[in-house]
Amino acid sequence: xxxxxxxxxxxxxxxxxxxxxxxxxxxxxxxxxxxxxxxxxxxxxxxxxxxxxxxxxxxxxxxxxxxxxxxxxxxxxxxxxxxxxxxxxxxxxxxxxxxxxxxxxxxxxxxxxxxxxxxxxxxxxxxxxxxxxxxxxxxxxxxxxxxxxxxxxxxxxxxxxxxxxxxxxxxxxxxxxxxxxxxxxxxxxxxxxxxxxxxxxxxxxxxxxxxxxxxxxxxxxxxxxxxxxxxxxxxxxxxxxxxxxxxxxxxxxxxxxxxxxxxxxxxxxxxxxxxxxxxxxxxxxxxxxxxxx
DNA sequence: AAGGCAGTCAACCGCTCGCAT
DNA sequence: GATGCGAGCGGTTGACTGCCT
Numbered sequence: 001x002x003x004x005x006x007x008x009x010x011x012x013x014x015x016x017x018x019x020x021x022x023x024x025x026x027x028x029x030x031x032x033x034x035x036x037x038x039x040x041x042x043x044x045x046x047x048x049x050x051x052x053x054x055x056x057x058x059x060x061x062x063x064x065x066x067x068x069x070x071x072x073x074x075x076x077x078x079x080x081x082x083x084x085x086x087x088x089x090x091x092x093x094x095x096x097x098x099x100x101x102x103x104x105x106x107x108x109x110x111x112x113x114x115x116x117x118x119x120x121x122x123x124x125x126x127x128x129x130x131x132x133x134x135x136x137x138x139x140x141x142x143x144x145x146x147x148x149x150x151x152x153x154x155x156x157x158x159x160x161x162x163x164x165x166x167x168x169x170x171x172x173x174x175x176x177x178x179x180x181x182x183x184x185x186x187x188x189x190x191x192x193x194x195x196x197x198x199x200x201x202x203x204x205x206x207x208x209x210x211x212x213x214x215x216x217x218x219x220x221x222x223x224x225x226x227x228x229x230x231x232x233x234x235x236x237x238x239x240x241x242x243x244x245x246x247x248x249x250x251x252x253x254x255x256x257x258x259x260x261x262x263x264x265x266x267x268x269x270x271x272x273x274x275x276x277x278x279x280x281x282x283x284x285x286x287x288x289x290x291x292x293x
Numbered sequence: 294a295a296g297g298c299a300g301t302c303a304a305c306c307g308c309t310c311g312c313a314t
Numbered sequence: 315g316a317t318g319c320g321a322g323c324g325g326t327t328g329a330c331t332g333c334c335t
Binding site: 016017037038039051052055059088089090091102103106 | 319320321322323324325328
């Protein structure tokens with residue numbers, strides 16, 4: 001569908017950094033009248049900016065409830081966990097972190113957390129030789145590693161709620177010990193509040209793990225597009241069995257996502273409004289991110 | 294002191310979604 | 315169903331800053 005640009009560039013609207021005077025105009029207007037229509041706001045507030053720019057400035061910087069300063073270990077952990085579940089849905093993640101904006105979280109992820117995960121060996125591996133469908137396979141491995149890491153963090157939190165010594169718990173879990181981990185998951189699954197362990201220890205999670213070696217889809221917003229794109233990916237020799245495996249993996253992956261959405265109550269509404277964390281969230285906070293990183 | 298470089302983050306751009314007509 | 319519009323989202327850019335040589 002065709003769409004006119006939101007800002008009429010012929011009017012010479014100002015771009016670039018905001019001045020304190022502009023900030024004041026915007027804050028004063030919104031505090032007095034609310035933002036109403038962002039398109040009309042600049043004119044009403046006496047600003048030579050486009051509405052989009054005003055909205056961004058307000059939501060990312062001027063809003064009174066914005067929390068400034070460095071991310072706490074709890075916030076870092078929440079971001080990592082949420083990202084493992086929803087991917088680059090920054091607004092969804094931001095909704096779970098009061099006072100933080102999607103832009104801030106996105107920047108923080110790209111500049112800090114990505115590096116930390118890379119150091120942990122959980123970053124997306126570099127593109128390998130063109131054997132099979134490397135992109136999809138790497139993504140599958142990456143997803144598996146991520147899910148395991150997230151579930152491990154949850155296990156850590158669970159064990160810390162029953163006993164102290166969280167760092168010891170971390171070090172006793174082998175990074176590659178899926179069976180040990182699965183067993184621990186089963187045990188912890190009796191605590192329905194732990195979403196990651198429930199996911200991991202479910203039939204769907206088990207099935208997903210078993211498919212990890214097979215190609216998996218690239219995570220995107222639209223499932224239909226995922227399937228179409230992945231099926232169009234050239235496999236090794238592009239034979240029909242490879243295509244069949246891909247389709248199967250796609251369906252498996254979709255089941256996993258559906259399970260998260262339907263059975264565990266995630267992804268409600270357009271951008272969430274879900275809560276990943278149980279009431280004993282303070283327990284999670286005790287498990288410093290440093291123990292995992 | 295000055296230039297190069299990398300890291301950080303505010304802001305912009307282009308796209309999609311949801312709703313109204 | 316097609317179209318238009320406003321709002322919001324995620325990716326990217328570019329200015330700024332600090333460190334290093």
